[in-house]
Amino acid sequence: MIFVKGIVGIFFRQLGMCIAAMLLASLAASLTLTPVISSLLLGPRGTRKPGLLSRIGQPLFVRMVEAYAAVLGIALKHRAAVAVGALGLSLLSLALIPRIGTEFTSEGDTGEVRLTLELPVGTRAERTNEFVERVAGLIASRYGQAVQHIFTCAGYDRKSLSAAFGERESSNIGMIYVRFVRMAQSSFTTMQAAQEIAQMIESALDLMPYLIRRNVTAADPMAGALFGSSNKPLTVEVLGQDFADMEQVAGEIQAVMAWTAGVHEPMTSRDIARPELSIVVDREAAAKHKTRVGTVVDYVPTYVYGRTVTKFRERGDEYDLFVRLGESDRSLVEDLGNLTVPNADGKPIRVDAIARVRNDLGPVEIERKEQQRLISVGARIYGRPLGDVARDVRRGVEKPQIPHGTMIRWGGYVEEQAIAFKWLFIALALGILLVYMVMACQFESLLDPLVIMFSVPFAITGVLVALYLTRIPLGVIPFVGVIMLVGIVVNNAIVLVDYTNICGRGGMELFEAVKLA
Numbered sequence: 001m002i003f004v005k006g007i008v009g010i011f012f013r014q015l016g017m018c019i020a021a022m023l024l025a026s027l028a029a030s031l032t033l034t035p036v037i038s039s040l041l042l043g044p045r046g047t048r049k050p051g052l053l054s055r056i057g058q059p060l061f062v063r064m065v066e067a068y069a070a071v072l073g074i075a076l077k078h079r080a081a082v083a084v085g086a087l088g089l090s091l092l093s094l095a096l097i098p099r100i101g102t103e104f105t106s107e108g109d110t111g112e113v114r115l116t117l118e119l120p121v122g123t124r125a126e127r128t129n130e131f132v133e134r135v136a137g138l139i140a141s142r143y144g145q146a147v148q149h150i151f152t153c154a155g156y157d158r159k160s161l162s163a164a165f166g167e168r169e170s171s172n173i174g175m176i177y178v179r180f181v182r183m184a185q186s187s188f189t190t191m192q193a194a195q196e197i198a199q200m201i202e203s204a205l206d207l208m209p210y211l212i213r214r215n216v217t218a219a220d221p222m223a224g225a226l227f228g229s230s231n232k233p234l235t236v237e238v239l240g241q242d243f244a245d246m247e248q249v250a251g252e253i254q255a256v257m258a259w260t261a262g263v264h265e266p267m268t269s270r271d272i273a274r275p276e277l278s279i280v281v282d283r284e285a286a287a288k289h290k291t292r293v294g295t296v297v298d299y300v301p302t303y304v305y306g307r308t309v310t311k312f313r314e315r316g317d318e319y320d321l322f323v324r325l326g327e328s329d330r331s332l333v334e335d336l337g338n339l340t341v342p343n344a345d346g347k348p349i350r351v352d353a354i355a356r357v358r359n360d361l362g363p364v365e366i367e368r369k370e371q372q373r374l375i376s377v378g379a380r381i382y383g384r385p386l387g388d389v390a391r392d393v394r395r396g397v398e399k400p401q402i403p404h405g406t407m408i409r410w411g412g413y414v415e416e417q418a419i420a421f422k423w424l425f426i427a428l429a430l431g432i433l434l435v436y437m438v439m440a441c442q443f444e445s446l447l448d449p450l451v452i453m454f455s456v457p458f459a460i461t462g463v464l465v466a467l468y469l470t471r472i473p474l475g476v477i478p479f480v481g482v483i484m485l486v487g488i489v490v491n492n493a494i495v496l497v498d499y500t501n502i503c504g505r506g507g508m509e510l511f512e513a514v515k516l517a
Helices: 006-041 052-077 079-094 125-146 182-186 190-203 222-227 243-258 283-288 293-304 333-338 386-397 412-443 447-453 455-470 476-505 510-516
Strands: 112-118 147-155 170-180 213-217 234-240 263-268 274-281 307-314 317-323 340-342 348-350 355-362 372-381 407-411
Touching: 006 412, 006 476, 052 079, 052 510, 079 455, 112 125, 112 190, 125 147, 125 170, 125 190, 170 190, 190 213, 190 263, 213 263, 213 372, 234 243, 234 386, 234 412, 243 263, 243 372, 243 386, 274 293, 274 333, 283 293, 293 340, 333 355, 386 412, 407 412, 412 447, 412 476, 447 455, 447 476, 455 476, 476 510
Parallel strands: none
Antiparallel strands: 112 170, 112 213, 147 170, 234 372, 234 407, 263 372, 274 355, 307 317, 340 348
């Protein structure tokens, strides 16, 4: 696990190092401390009096040993049937793999649901906030006492760290965070609540006309920091240079996702062009009036958005002094031309004397990856394993004709799952090889370790059956457990084979040596 790459390596490298340190400490204790304590606490054989626990458990243990010896005797008499039956059971368990499914990681039940609501581009933050409050009211009335608290926000903040966690901010985007009472989670999971909230918003006909996009998720917020803005489990990336071709391919992929079972709320990352006001400075006019372009850039945003210019201190308390024009002086487009900025002589110069204000349509953002433009198509997964959904979407995505210069590839959890499984398979093979090499050195034989290694496939059989019965897909966490199991399952077989060899060297017949071991 120390050599595994990618995000899985970040997660489990420390675990592998801790296990190595723990085993070294265990070895030191078993070679030094355990013999010393045994010599102090245990007397010669026959002098120790059995304790209460021993007197109660010994008869039960004896009966269990006798029953096991009888079963083992029958198995040794029908070795071929037992071997064929075990092998057949192992092969049959492989048929469970398609039914189990695969995923990157299981969604933990955090007790939190996050909603991102996007209104038409250009919507003012005040209107967005009203819309968000209405949705929050619907959630509060639906779940009542089950809600611990609801946090809402709308608009954007220049000093916000939301981008670090994969969140987008704009005046037309609002977010809602719902925290459920822990006791209430016994009646429903967070994923179920997220699905129900999404359906509730979709059924609210008075809300849907104003809503362009919505994203309801119960995922860990740290996923945004790890996977960026496209932190949805199912993500397909469209790369190219021509936005028209890219949007066509992204639309076809979105349609494929919409028809795939288990996929919810497929959407593209490409935003509608946002209306904006551009102030284009006439450099010759600005130079004639002794005004720098930087002065316009500095003053106009302060007039419109405001700025904290200083702090007022009184009796140990500090208050920010925020300067901004009044609403009546900045509500119309014409007001921008009436603003004044100082020139080099300190005289006020009107903005419309050195610049012109025009209406434009500008992109909200242009995403790039590996020096190419990017449009990502993402969706939530509910009710099916990620691997099964990705397989169905991949079949549908292969059908559309991809324009020249445009390419598609998987991103998000699907990409990380492929990388993780590749390295985990390498770690599993390396683990099996190392275990065999260590045992070959220990037994000074190539045959005895081979016998022991036959126990590994049957351990994996138990894993597959357990995952199928518990309805848990094969993800990174169970895979790491399988790697650890390779080292654990051989321990019992090592003791059995080693003691069987000791008895055999003492002259005991093979079957009796096996039964005694």
